[in-house]
Amino acid sequence: MDALWGLLPNILAAGVAAGTPVLLAALGEIITERSGVLNIGLEGIMIMGCVSAVMVTLDLHSPLAGLAAAMAVGGIMGLLHAAFTITLKGNQIVSGLALVLLGSGLSTMLGKGVLGQPVFDLFYPEALPWLADLPYVGGIFFKHDPLTYGGILLAPLVWFFLQHTRPGLLVRAAGESPETADSLGAPVALVRYGAVIAGGALAGAGGAFLPLVQTPSWVEGMTSGSGWIALAVVIFARWDPGKALLGAWLYGAVQALGFRLQAVGVPIPSQFLNMLPYLAPIAVLVITASRSRGQAIAPRALGLPYERESR
Amino acid sequence: MAQEPTVSMRGMRKSFAGLMAVNGATLKVAAGEVHSLLGQNGAGKTTLMNILAGIYRADAGEIQVDGRRVNIGSPRDARSAGIGMVHQHFRLIPSFTVAENLALAKSGLLISRRAMQRAAERLLERYGFGVPPAAKVADLSVGQAQKVEIAKALLGGAEVLILDEPTAVLTPGETEELFSLFRAMCRQGLTIIFITHKLSEVLGFSDRITVMRRGRTVETLSSRRAGQETLAELMFGRAWDAWQSARSRKTPGPRGERVLWLDKVALQADGFSCGLQSVSLEAFAGEITGIAGVSGNGQDALAELLIGLHRPAEGRLTLAGRAMPQPSPGEFIRRGVAYVPGDRLGQGLCPGLGACDNVALKRHSQPPFARLGLMSRQRARQKTERIIAKYGIKIAGLEAPVSLLSGGNLQRLIIGRELDAEVRLLVAVNPSRGLDIQGMALMRSELMKLRAAGVGIVLISEDLEELQAVSDRLHVMFRGRLSPPFFRGDQDAQHIGRLMAGAGFGEA
Structure with a gap:
């Protein structure tokens, strides 16, 4: 057990990094859902982010280009979802599931040519000067890759956007009461389009993390449920970017813990340890759900297409 | 009140699907007065005011604001003419604070919480609204929420404020408070039109009263000269x-x-x-x-x-x-006991089910619909067909959702079912x-x-x-x-x- 204590900083550091894809997707989904649109297609968007990041990085030898491609593809998938649910007023669940199926099928097909090819141009961890030397926290938070730093920075930025900018206010108004926003002349459809596309781009970035930082190649289904975890994190975080950061870290740390326990040879079947990162969010969801009974915390118009009443 | 009227509406007409809602209404409202629009439900008060607020477009009639003819085709037009309306159903976001709700009506990229709060505070204090700007709208009383709605309209530059049945949701104390607020607002130069069907309020709190009946404005009189008897007679006719x-x-x-x-x-x-x-x-x-x-x-x-x-x-x-x-x-x-509810598709019938199921729903567990605890579809069908024939209900099929039926056919189906015992x-x-x-x-x-x-x-x-x-x-x-x-x-x-x-x- 002492060995495990010694490993704790190491596990936490690994957890902060491992939580990044979930964090990015969850932050995007928070923006999307605060505007009143539910996008459960994160898993499909993330897997498309993975494959497009690998293809472009292999071709252009620049992880930045790979990231940009993943975000663009994610944005386009967000646009698809927006067009189907906002303009055509289609069912958001159906459209989201379609994105998941589309992503898994399309990524397999596109990835045939790059399957198993190692990617060499990656985002590498860089210790931040001075901060990395801080005792304890330095090693946990300040020896990471640029994407992880980006995710950590993005959480307060999304919070600031939602709480302190007018577009953010409009996003929240569109998600709480689109009819009120409309009556004040706010372009509800445009606001929602923007939020869904931004959410898609962030999910794409989350997908790009996996091949560009964690596992440097394309493997089919390599997201292994991160998109679904991100959806759970959004609920656990009650649509609050700060709490999403905690949720993503929790997921990452539990995942890292599983790996380490396996490595030190704890006599627990590996299947159980592999289940841990998925069980933790379920446990947290159950606890938060039982605590928040009766409270309206979800955006009030979440999942409801907005149609100006025909007079 | 000899001065030029602030708002003048003449010969207003508006029909919905062939039904005349407003049929020749004339209204003159003087600057700085509290003018009440009195009439029973369906008299056309709200329709007339919705025309002035730009929500409906009138079929005919002329509107003048401050002596100039205006063409009001949208709420935006009304706003730029200085007309704001507070509807019966508030357009506020419950999970937002008062300040946030007010800030929605403004422009600019960044919002400083403190500046937002201060601006809201200034506005709310000016008329003595007594609403804390940092409070969430969901936590406010109805009366306070209404004041926020009024503040929102004022923020939009309203000089003429229309309130649709503002007292319907208020307690007597809140009503008193609202009317003293009206006085304060009028002293600052605002003009208020409020729609009501309550005689007592009209006499106590307004300067002048216009009575509407069946889409027409019957008469405008000063509240000092009017009595309850006169008003009731004007409202309901003889x-x-x-x-x-x-x-x-x-x-x-x-x-x-x-x-x-x-x-x-x-x-x-x-x-x-x-x-x-x-x-x-x-x-x-x-x-x-x-x-x-x-x-x-x-x-x-x-x-x-x-x-x-x-x-x-x-x-x-x-x-x-x-x-x-x-x-x-x-x-x-x-x-x-048989029941013909006012809400036909809510309490009367299940919109998504067919006529047959809806007829069977009421007595599904009794003969002839049920035998030995099982429902007999055939009997339900026979019964439904008899009802349809008896009342001449126009229907696509026994299984087609009843939500597709017209109001008259829905009512016939309900009556048929209810009176079938x-x-x-x-x-x-x-x-x-x-x-x-x-x-x-x-x-x-x-x-x-x-x-x-x-x-x-x-x-x-x-x-x-x-x-x-x-x-x-x-x-x-x-x-x-x-x-x-x-x-x-x-x-x-x-x-x-x-x-x-x-x-x-x-x-x-």
Whole structure:
């Protein structure tokens, strides 16, 4: 057990990094859902982010280009979802599931040519000067890759956007009461389009993390449920970017813990340890759900297409 | 008030699907006055004001603001003409703070919480609104939320403020407060038009009153010169004379046993209803008991009580001589209570189910629909087909969702189902609303047939003409209370109009 204590900083550091894809997707989904649109297609968007990041990085030898491609593809998938649910007023669940199926099928097909090819141009961890030397926290938070730093920075930025900018206010108004926003002349459809596309781009970035930082190649289904975890994190975080950061870290740390326990040879079947990162969010969801009974915390118009009443 | 009117509307007309809502209305409102627009439901008050606020486009008529002719085609046009409207249903975001709600109406990229808060505070203080800007709208009282709505309209540059039934949702104390706020706002140069159907408010708090009836503006008078009698007569017309003089024109049915007796029944008020206070009501076989009143005065609660949905908090409900202490719609149905609800697709029928299922729903567990606990589809179909043939219902098929039917056909289907058993008491709420002339005539003849057959009928309606045409006795409902009955031929019937407007009930 002492060995495990010694490993704790190491596990936490690994957890902060491992939580990044979930964090990015969850932050995007928070923006999307605060505007009143539910996008459960994160898993499909993330897997498309993975494959497009690998293809472009292999071709252009620049992880930045790979990231940009993943975000663009994610944005386009967000646009698809927006067009189907906002303009055509289609069912958001159906459209989201379609994105998941589309992503898994399309990524397999596109990835045939790059399957198993190692990617060499990656985002590498860089210790931040001075901060990395801080005792304890330095090693946990300040020896990471640029994407992880980006995710950590993005959480307060999304919070600031939602709480302190007018577009953010409009996003929240569109998600709480689109009819009120409309009556004040706010372009509800445009606001929602923007939020869904931004959410898609962030999910794409989350997908790009996996091949560009964690596992440097394309493997089919390599997201292994991160998109679904991100959806759970959004609920656990009650649509609050700060709490999403905690949720993503929790997921990452539990995942890292599983790996380490396996490595030190704890006599627990590996299947159980592999289940841990998925069980933790379920446990947290159950606890938060039982605590928040009766409270309206979800955006009030979440999942409801907005149609100006025909007079 | 000799000065040029701030708002002048002349010859306004507006129809919806062939129905004239406003048919020749003229309104002149002077700057800095509180002007009330008085009339019963459906008189066209809200429609006329929605035209001024740019929500509806008038079919004909001319609007002038400050002596200049304006063309108002959208709420934006109205706003730029300095006209703002506070609707009955607030357009506020409950999870936002007061300041955030007010900030939504402004522009700019970044918002500083503190500046936002201060701006809201300044605005709210200027008129003495007394609403904390940092509070969430969901935590405010209705009266406070209404003030935020008013502040929002003022923020949009409104100089003429229209309020649609602002006091309908307020407690008496809040109402007082609102009216003193009106005074303060008028002193600062604002003009206020408020829509109401309550006589007492009109006389106490407005400078001038315009009365509307059936889409027309009847008269504008100064509140100092008007009295309740005059106003009630202008509002409801001399319609009651007809009822008064119609004595014995109808052959009364075989007046029989007392099928319903409410003895001082009370129901708790909740968020949606004003409840009932000490309501006493009798209905006899072969008689139609009319309940008049402006909607929202407890009619829904009364109807639901009569069909066994509520347990009286006080008092007793007796059905055909048997006390019914437990609320149980099934038991009430078995005792011969039929119900034609005002909300046809809400309480009356399941919109997504077909006619056959809807007919079977009411008595699905009894013969002939059920045998040995199993439902017989065939019998339900036969029954439904008989109802459809009897009432001439136009329907695509027995299984097509009833939500596709027109209002008239829906009503026929409900009547067919409800009257397809032995009925002793029929509770009908606004049964003719939204029906064409044919449908109304059918409804009326069905009521008269039932009356002749010795059924006791409680007719809750907002349609005075209908009530006059068929009622043998009549009560007026106001804020959950019921007046003593008036009888056909009563000389007191002239008071009915005043009672409907709340005068004569006293404060409880």
